Amino acid sequence: MKAAPIGVLLLLSAPSAVGQDLASQSLRRNTWELGLWAAGGKTLKGGARAEFFQVGARVGRVLTNQHLKGWARGNFEWAADLMPAYVAFQRGQTVYGGSLTPLILKWNFTRSRRVAPFLELAGGLLFTDSKVPPGDTSKVNFTPGGGFGVHVFTRANRAVTFESHFTHISNAQIGSLNPGFDAVLMFRVGYTWFK
Numbered sequence: 001m002k003a004a005p006i007g008v009l010l011l012l013s014a015p016s017a018v019g020q021d022l023a024s025q026s027l028r029r030n031t032w033e034l035g036l037w038a039a040g041g042k043t044l045k046g047g048a049r050a051e052f053f054q055v056g057a058r059v060g061r062v063l064t065n066q067h068l069k070g071w072a073r074g075n076f077e078w079a080a081d082l083m084p085a086y087v088a089f090q091r092g093q094t095v096y097g098g099s100l101t102p103l104i105l106k107w108n109f110t111r112s113r114r115v116a117p118f119l120e121l122a123g124g125l126l127f128t129d130s131k132v133p134p135g136d137t138s139k140v141n142f143t144p145g146g147g148f149g150v151h152v153f154t155r156a157n158r159a160v161t162f163e164s165h166f167t168h169i170s171n172a173q174i175g176s177l178n179p180g181f182d183a184v185l186m187f188r189v190g191y192t193w194f195k
Contacts, residue, residue: 022153023116024066026194027075027108033060035161037190044183048133050090052184054099056083058192066110073111074118079104081124088132097128099143108151116151116159126169133181138171145184151192163188 060079083099101124149163
């Protein structure tokens with residue numbers, strides 16, 4: 001059962017002898033990335049447990065031409081995420097908030113014709129109406145993280161995007177206590193336009 005999704009992903013990522021090179025055509029220098037997405041996930045470890053739901057938008061800009069060769073060929077992109085809906089479910093309490101991630105450093109792999117895997121490192125802020133995690137913590141948290149994903153191109157400049165994202169939620173001693181959430185794993189799905 002688990003081999004089927006991996007097989008489909010490998011099939012899609014294999015270079016095609018026919019058709020357009022959608023990844024390289026869509027991810028060129030000075031191209032803007034605009035996306036809408038939703039995500040869900042939960043904490044993986046640590047004392048406090050929680051589940052999360054997010055709705056967000058991304059804007060990014062491809063900053064370089066194609067570099068490197070073979071499987072590593074790609075380009076560098078800066079991006080930012082705005083999450084007007086960031087909901088935490090913790091200890092029987094629902095906490096509402098929003099988040100801004102102004103720094104996302106992203107490498108797009110563009111060797112394949114129909115898919116573009118990517119890796120990213122990110123840093124942002126989370127603002128909530130109650131303290132996260134609960135206790136004598138803070139309503140403001142820092143959210144460093146990283147992720148990997150794939151743009152699956154449906155046509156030139158249009159892609160369905162899937163991503164796994166790890167986040168560390170910490171108030172960096174703004175509150176009296178800083179238990180944080182060591183590792184939050186989120187799964188995202190969205191639609192992306194490249195202009």
